[in-house]
Amino acid sequence: MDSRKHFSVYSFYSGEDEEEVGENDDVLEYSTHSTPTARSPVFSNTEKAVVPPRRDGRDTRNEVKNRMENIGAHLSNAVLEKKKRMESYIKGAVKDCDKHIKQHWKVHQDEVREFKIEYTEQIITLFHQWDSDMKKVGDLEDNLTSAFCQQQKTFQQSRSRQSHSLKALKQENDKFLKSMENLEKDKSSVLSSIHSEFKKQIVFLQRKITDG
Template identity: 40%
Template sequence: GEVQNMLEKFGADINKALLVKRKRLEMYTKASFKSSSQKIEHVWKTQQEQRQKLNQEYSEQFLAVFQQWDTDLKKAEEQEEKLVSIMRQQQKVFQQSRIVQNQRLKTVRQLYEQYIKSLEDLEKNHDSLLSGTQNELKKEMAMLQKKIMMETQQQEMASVRKSLQSMLL
């Protein structure tokens, strides 16, 4: 009986020791779990804060860049509108210049045609004047020839008369 008592006592002590060990193990496990959970939660919060901070920094940078980009796009659109306006003005100026050049060309063409007509008229006038002058010269030459012939005849007649008179006298 003593052995049995001893075995029971020893069994009870073992059970007690196991119970104490189990409780300690549970306590250590709970403490370890709690500590691990806190560490994991701390790491997770730190990572989340870092992510948020990083996201915020890049969001601000992206926002600044997008705002600059938007401003640049607006400026580019304004410049494009100005260029289009300038191009339209230049096109109008070019068209007006072409109209003026065409008018000048027509004026030059008309002046040229008038010049050619005037030259032709002048040439006809010169031809008729030359013809008239030639006809007058021919008439004058014919008259001079007649005059010379008549003078020659008169001189010959005078010489014949003198010859006759000298013969007769």
């Protein structure tokens, strides 16, 4: 057998085997600069490829079967590789999404914390102001109550003094009226005694004149 490498290229159409041969006296030449494909293997040397004679149907079927198995294996490997890449991409996307969510959640928590602190400070300040105002109102109420009690006490004292004054005035008036009544009685008694004495003197004078 010739030491040069050989290969066969077959195209399958409608179940018939057709052998494709190249030009230039059924010889295909490949160099190291050729582009590899599924049907054009790359040779490391510049030797010519010679098309071997046609094989029988069984060899062709075996070769087709082997090539189909290889194609299936390549497809499986390609699908598996794409699946791995897709899983890696999905994991990365989920990781990035989770990272962004955590960042946004942290920012939201910080904003909520700042809002709570500010709201609490405002509530505490308002409560202190309210407590101070209530103390002022309480002090004012105490002052007003004290002033009212003082005024009430003063009024009661004034009223008591007025009552005592009226009572004393009434007593003095009663004494005056009683004195006037007694004076009238004394006056009548004195006048009666004077009138009686005057009558006695007149009677005495008349007797004296008559006797004289």
